[in-house]
Amino acid sequence: MPSRDPFRESTVASRRNRPAKAPLSRDAIVAEALRQISQDGGGMSLRKIATALDTGPASLYAYVDDLSELQALVLDHALDEVTVGETGEPWRGRLERLLRSYAEVLSKSPTLAQLAFQTVAVGPNALRIAEALLEILAEAGVEPTTAAWAIDMMSMSMAAIAAGHAYGVDPAAPDSPVRQAINRVSADQHPRVHAAREDIMSGTGEERFAWSIDVLVRGILSSGQPHP
Amino acid sequence: MPSRDPFRESTVASRRNRPAKAPLSRDAIVAEALRQISQDGGGMSLRKIATALDTGPASLYAYVDDLSELQALVLDHALDEVTVGETGEPWRGRLERLLRSYAEVLSKSPTLAQLAFQTVAVGPNALRIAEALLEILAEAGVEPTTAAWAIDMMSMSMAAIAAGHAYGVDPAAPDSPVRQAINRVSADQHPRVHAAREDIMSGTGEERFAWSIDVLVRGILSSGQPHP
DNA sequence: CGATTTGACGAACGGTGTTCGTGACGAATA
DNA sequence: TATTCGTCACGAACACCGTTCGTCAAATCG
Numbered sequence: 131m132p133s134r135d136p137f138r139e140s141t142v143a144s145r146r147n148r149p150a151k152a153p154l155s156r157d158a159i160v161a162e163a164l165r166q167i168s169q170d171g172g173g174m175s176l177r178k179i180a181t182a183l184d185t186g187p188a189s190l191y192a193y194v195d196d197l198s199e200l201q202a203l204v205l206d207h208a209l210d211e212v213t214v215g216e217t218g219e220p221w222r223g224r225l226e227r228l229l230r231s232y233a234e235v236l237s238k239s240p241t242l243a244q245l246a247f248q249t250v251a252v253g254p255n256a257l258r259i260a261e262a263l264l265e266i267l268a269e270a271g272v273e274p275t276t277a278a279w280a281i282d283m284m285s286m287s288m289a290a291i292a293a294g295h296a297y298g299v300d301p302a303a304p305d306s307p308v309r310q311a312i313n314r315v316s317a318d319q320h321p322r323v324h325a326a327r328e329d330i331m332s333g334t335g336e337e338r339f340a341w342s343i344d345v346l347v348r349g350i351l352s353s354g355q356p357h358p
Numbered sequence: 359m360p361s362r363d364p365f366r367e368s369t370v371a372s373r374r375n376r377p378a379k380a381p382l383s384r385d386a387i388v389a390e391a392l393r394q395i396s397q398d399g400g401g402m403s404l405r406k407i408a409t410a411l412d413t414g415p416a417s418l419y420a421y422v423d424d425l426s427e428l429q430a431l432v433l434d435h436a437l438d439e440v441t442v443g444e445t446g447e448p449w450r451g452r453l454e455r456l457l458r459s460y461a462e463v464l465s466k467s468p469t470l471a472q473l474a475f476q477t478v479a480v481g482p483n484a485l486r487i488a489e490a491l492l493e494i495l496a497e498a499g500v501e502p503t504t505a506a507w508a509i510d511m512m513s514m515s516m517a518a519i520a521a522g523h524a525y526g527v528d529p530a531a532p533d534s535p536v537r538q539a540i541n542r543v544s545a546d547q548h549p550r551v552h553a554a555r556e557d558i559m560s561g562t563g564e565e566r567f568a569w570s571i572d573v574l575v576r577g578i579l580s581s582g583q584p585h586p
Numbered sequence: 587c588g589a590t591t592t593g594a595c596g597a598a599c600g601g602t603g604t605t606c607g608t609g610a611c612g613a614a615t616a
Numbered sequence: 617t618a619t620t621c622g623t624c625a626c627g628a629a630c631a632c633c634g635t636t637c638g639t640c641a642a643a644t645c646g
Contacts, residue, residue: 154625176603186626188605193624197603247518248472250527252539257548264550278557283570290475290518299478311480320485322492329506341581342511348585349577353569357576382594404634414595415634421593425634 137253154183156193163204172239198249205245206253211235214262221269228262229288229343236292243296246289273354280350287346291339301331365481382411384421391432400467426477433473434481439463442490449497456490457516457571464520471524474517501582508578515574519567529559
């Protein structure tokens with residue numbers, strides 16, 4: 131068995147069933163992790179999961195190789211909620227809804243957003259989303275090679291946007307670090323930044339998100355055509 | 359003093375100079391951190407820095423408020439190496455060179471790449487880069503508001519690209535997780551992903567990088583114009 | 587010269603992922 | 617039925633991490 135698939139065989143089927151305690155299982159661990167991630171402080175850890183499951187940290191290693199494997203499982207489980215749309219819809223609206231759904235799901239927690247680009251997403255749900263994206267781009271008339279690269283760039287962008295969103299890096303906030311820094315720049319040292327300081331902090335998160343998607347779509351569609 | 363600037367007054371000037379040991383200083387700490395980041399395992403920690411400086415962890419807190427502040431200082435210090443080009447150059451080539459330099463610097467270490475989007479970059483060097491980007495985009499005829507949003511998206515994209523690059527997520531590698539996952543997908547479940555499996559893993563990092571920049575530039579330039 | 591500030595630092599606290607050794611149990615075997 | 621065997625649970629420990637507290641000595645100031 132040279133390369134096992136961490137996503138198959140979701141239940142290792144604990145043979146042991148102790149009287150008053152539900153047996154551990156991979157699903158139970160992932161579920162608890164997901165619960166922690168979208169709860170209180172949003173932080174997840176093997177030890178907290180173990181405590182919540184009323185056991186010790188070492189017990190989890192029977193069902194999960196590694197923290198990184200658990201993270202991959204959690205990420206894919208979270209991607210369950212991403213809506214992919216129907217085949218019949220016009221591609222442009224469908225694409226925007228899909229990407230928005232993707233970013234929204236990842237924005238649920240800073241931890242989740244961070245997971246999204248520090249672990250390469252290759253689980254059933256990531257594949258489902260990739261399949262839908264390829265379908266949409268094909269309908270938009272994008273070349274297969276371009277489309278293959280585009281889904282990479284789109285996932286990456288959504289993850290990055292979600293991370294920014296979830297980390298609370300809102301430039302519009304009155305005490306935001308960027309606002310403080312921007313307001314400190316002098317007109318002589320950085321005239322253009324100084325002049326653009328209003329624009330830099332303008333727009334709601336929603337507006338900037340829509341603009342980002344638009345830039346992405348325009349760029350991808352015009353890829354392959356000659357420059358104007 | 360409602361909001362101090364962590365980037366000013368780089369030397370707090372330790373009054374104390376003990377005989378056989380160079381006095382601690384903010385610069386020494388940042389320099390050591392930067393050395394660790396682009397060395398051995400690429401991991402940096404307050405404790406390792408303290409050990410390297412022949413002192414205890416607590417001593418660093420005299421010069422740095424926080425780990426996050428140190429990270430911001432380290433990031434900006436690293437951005438020193440980013441080449442910004444000259445005012446006279448044609449904008450397209452200059453933009454590409456600038457972005458490539460930016461991504462290259464961040465790719466030097468996974469830790470550095472991770473710093474780049476988990477801490478909002480607002481230091482002297484970040485401002486220097488933003489100023490240059492605004493200059494370039496103005497020369498390209500981009501609206502000021504669009505340009506302001508564009509520099510955000512570009513920085514984000516470069517950080518994400520660098521992270522992927524530095525983390526060693528090369529889909530072309532023979533034992534890469536994505537290659538393994540892609541090769542497992544069946545033609546019935548995900549026909550389009552299956553059909554595109556060659557395209558997904560095609561291209562060198564350099565080609566994909568150039569393509570990404572092209573998409574970004576095309577998207578930004580066509581922003582504001584009506585859809586075709 | 588004495589008082590006061592302040593940098594340096596040892597020790598500790600609470601947190602993290604991971605490994606090791608040891609049981610105890612269910613299932614398969616004799 | 618009795619015995620072995622593989623596997624799961626788990627306590628304890630290891631090696632890290634960031635951060636805080638209290639203390640001590642040196643440098644500076646009055």
